[in-house]
Amino acid sequence: KVGAFDSNDRKKYIHDSIIVGTKKYFNVIELEFDYISDSIDTSPKAILCNSTGVLQIKLCNNETFSIK
Secondary structure, three states: OEOOEOHHHOEEEEEEEEEEOOEEEEEEEEEEOOOOOOOOOOOEEEEEEEOOEEEEEEEOOOOEEEOO
């Protein structure tokens, strides 16, 4: 498990490192949610997290919310 998310039920990608804003994070897990997308849908599409916690939330409309 990753926090409250059961990673066995989701598509999971492991990133050695990613850059969010101007900061580099290591050992990042990306968990995708099942969704039906349309052009105005603001449902969560995926979250990226590591031992720091949630680093970024990706929405279905391609917006992202990131920590600073």
